[in-house]
Amino acid sequence: MNNAEVAHVFAEVADLLEIKGEDSFRVNSYRRVARTIGDLAADINDLAARGELATLPGVGKGSADKIQQLLETGRLPLRDELLAEVPGSLLQLLRIPSVGPKKVALLWKERGVQSLNDLKGAIATGTLEGLKGFGAKSIEQILRGIEFVERSAGRTRLGDAWEVVTRICAALAGLKGVERAEPAGSFRRGRETIGDIDLLCVAADGEAVIQHFAAWPGVVQVLGAGGTKGSVLVELRPGRTLQIDLRVVPAESFGAAWQYFTGSKEHNIRLRELAQKRGWSLNEYGLTEGDRVIASRTEEDIYAALGLPWIPPELREDRGELELRAVPGDLLTREHIRGDLHMHTVASDGHNTIEEMAAAARKLGYEYICITEHSASSVIANGLKPPQLRQHIEDVRAAARRIGGITVWVGTEVDIRTDGTLDYPDELLAELDFVTASIHAGMGPDLAANTRRTLAAMQNPHVHCIGHPTGRLINERDAMPLDIEAVAKEAARTGTALEINAHPYRLDLKDQHARLARDLGARIAICTDAHATGQLELMHFGVVTARRAWLRRGDVLNTQTAKEVATFVTAKRRDHGRPEIRDKG
Numbered sequence: 284m285n286n287a288e289v290a291h292v293f294a295e296v297a298d299l300l301e302i303k304g305e306d307s308f309r310v311n312s313y314r315r316v317a318r319t320i321g322d323l324a325a326d327i328n329d330l331a332a333r334g335e336l337a338t339l340p341g342v343g344k345g346s347a348d349k350i351q352q353l354l355e356t357g358r359l360p361l362r363d364e365l366l367a368e369v370p371g372s373l374l375q376l377l378r379i380p381s382v383g384p385k386k387v388a389l390l391w392k393e394r395g396v397q398s399l400n401d402l403k404g405a406i407a408t409g410t411l412e413g414l415k416g417f418g419a420k421s422i423e424q425i426l427r428g429i430e431f432v433e434r435s436a437g438r439t440r441l442g443d444a445w446e447v448v449t450r451i452c453a454a455l456a457g458l459k460g461v462e463r464a465e466p467a468g469s470f471r472r473g474r475e476t477i478g479d480i481d482l483l484c485v486a487a488d489g490e491a492v493i494q495h496f497a498a499w500p501g502v503v504q505v506l507g508a509g510g511t512k513g514s515v516l517v518e519l520r521p522g523r524t525l526q527i528d529l530r531v532v533p534a535e536s537f538g539a540a541w542q543y544f545t546g547s548k549e550h551n552i553r554l555r556e557l558a559q560k561r562g563w564s565l566n567e568y569g570l571t572e573g574d575r576v577i578a579s580r581t582e583e584d585i586y587a588a589l590g591l592p593w594i595p596p597e598l599r600e601d602r603g604e605l606e607l608r609a610v611p612g613d614l615l616t617r618e619h620i621r622g623d624l625h626m627h628t629v630a631s632d633g634h635n636t637i638e639e640m641a642a643a644a645r646k647l648g649y650e651y652i653c654i655t656e657h658s659a660s661s662v663i664a665n666g667l668k669p670p671q672l673r674q675h676i677e678d679v680r681a682a683a684r685r686i687g688g689i690t691v692w693v694g695t696e697v698d699i700r701t702d703g704t705l706d707y708p709d710e711l712l713a714e715l716d717f718v719t720a721s722i723h724a725g726m727g728p729d730l731a732a733n734t735r736r737t738l739a740a741m742q743n744p745h746v747h748c749i750g751h752p753t754g755r756l757i758n759e760r761d762a763m764p765l766d767i768e769a770v771a772k773e774a775a776r777t778g779t780a781l782e783i784n785a786h787p788y789r790l791d792l793k794d795q796h797a798r799l800a801r802d803l804g805a806r807i808a809i810c811t812d813a814h815a816t817g818q819l820e821l822m823h824f825g826v827v828t829a830r831r832a833w834l835r836r837g838d839v840l841n842t843q844t845a846k847e848v849a850t851f852v853t854a855k856r857r858d859h860g861r862p863e864i865r866d867k868g
Contacts, residue, residue, distance in 0.1 A: 284354055287443075291504075291520045292359055298377055299365040301384035302391065310384075315341035320350075322634055322814045328354060340634065372398040374819050379428035380760045386416060391598065403429060418644060424728070431761045438476035439525055441756050441826055442787025444464040447517055447525065448480055451499060455529075458495055460487035462534060467544035471596045473827035475757055475790045479526040481544045489531035496529050536568050538581035543567035549601035550594075557589045557605070586752035597830040613836040615829045620822055622651035622841050622848070625696065625719050625750060626808030630675050631656040634815040637682040641691050643816035651690035651845040653717045658706035660698040661723055667695075669711055676714055690845045692716035696750055696812075701725045701732075703739025705746070710743035717811075719782065721750035722763070730764035737770050741779040747852055748808050748840075749774070751784040751791040759788070767796045768803065775804030777857040780840045783809045783832075785825025786818070797832035807832075807853070808840040 569579030753762035
């Protein structure tokens with residue numbers, strides 16, 4: 284089992300315990316273990332082999348024994364015992380954003396609701412009338428939540444599929460006679476969620492490759508295995524599978540197949556229209572005129588024959604890409620990123636020290652980082668009260684003097700309260716190098732109220748970035764209603780950056796919103812919100828989202844040098860406190 288699978292089991296145990304009505308201390312202990320393991324950069328199996336499980340934050344000897352048992356047997360007896368007492372179908376109700384374990388327990392114990400269909404029926408028949416906490420507004424919110432759950436069903440987050448796809452492509456590429464193995468489809472285009480995975484392969488013996496594919500260790504079911512095509516289900520976590528289809532294609536038509544199976548459907552329709560105007564045909568076998576093959580071996584050949592530059596996969600969504608005479612040479616890449624301005628350490632809810640985060644960032648080639656702990660309102664994240672933040676500022680400054688080869692700034696991720704004020708006073712914010720302001724609670728359905736709250740934060744001269752602006756969690760929580768156009772215009776006016784949070788659960792701003800914000804003059808910051816050293820690598824997903832938004836190097840704040848970022852901060856703070864921030868560690 285991997286980290287995500289182990290974390291999922293412990294999170295389920297916590298939910299089942301809470302539904303059952305167990306002591307909150309016991310419930311929270313399992314939640315802490317789940318969160319710790321989910322945030323780990325190291326492989327849980329390696330830690331277990333070294334006997335280091337009990338050294339993890341929140342993991343005592345009892346929890347370590349349970350993790351060890353789970354890794355060795357694939358089962359946790361406590362989970363099995365709980366599922367004998369609590370219907371497992373209740374867990375699907377927790378996918379509804381406004382429904383937590385306590386509400387699920389009420390629905391089950393007071394109204395006999397055991398599934399999503401039961402809940403829909405109870406709402407339709409008025410069965411929930413009189414149940415505490417289920418008034419008209421609450422039920423309306425639940426109905427919106429059910430629509431969200433049904434809308435996201437069957438879609439897998441890009442980040443969840445990433446590890447599986449990269450490992451299986453590497454395994455295929457290592458087989459004898461395989462020339463290349465590549466992903467296609469919405470995965471290659473970097474969509475935030477994907478359906479099935481399409482893989483393409485060039486190999487001397489297609490049937491042998493398909494047999495190896497079908498026998499891959501992660502496969503839980505073979506749907507088909509022929510001479511040139513195979514289809515399997517791979518388990519992502521308990522109860523969640525991903526379909527992966529593999530096609531073995533000839534080298535001479537690989538480019539045509541790769542372009543065709545990458546999509547999008549709308550992009551391909553436009554390409555076929557261009558081909559048809561010339562009297563040609565375009566499909567997965569090639570661009571042809573009758574029996575004559577015009578282009579097929581590479582994607583570049585196909586686009587060139589149609590009079591187009593090669594279009595990067597992230598842009599292939601029929602959003603104007605076929606009108607390009609040339610793809611911008613400075614379309615954002617991972618190599619453009621010079622630093623990360625949003626991360627957490629053990630001072631709040633992170634898992635590594637300042638020094639460890641800085642060392643990991645330095646290995647990535649970064650010029651600077653900013654440590655941004657949570658503020659006091661984020662109690663669950665161990666947010667810092669003002670005296671703690673003042674001490675933390677000193678700690679980061681001292682660490683910055685010790686650390687060589689990278690600039691280390693101190694900032695905060697300060698909560699935006701419901702009235703738009705901030706969790707720290709201005710005089711304390713003025714002591715920081717960079718301030719990200721975020722909404723973590725009170726994300727209601729009122730678009731105007733959410734927008735006013737965000738605009739008010741941007742109007743504070745000490746706020747330099749709005750973190751994960753819509754607050755969404757992909758496949759778990761819908762974005763709060765927000766007037767992105769108004770927010771982007773105010774960001775441009777006040778000199779405030781808007782974040783693309785690179786965590787694959789967030790990717791917030793999403794691609795369309797980031798493109799709109801850029802078009803309206805706002806600067807974008809791509810940050811990982813890392814809580815452990817390994818999560819700094821999540822920057823990749825933020826860059827992919829930015830490319831889908833057509834962002835170029837100059838549109839992104841953290842492609843700039845440390846001195847240029849300092850100038851950005853100073854421009855907003857001018858006449859409002861400290862004249863500058865440090866651009867040297």
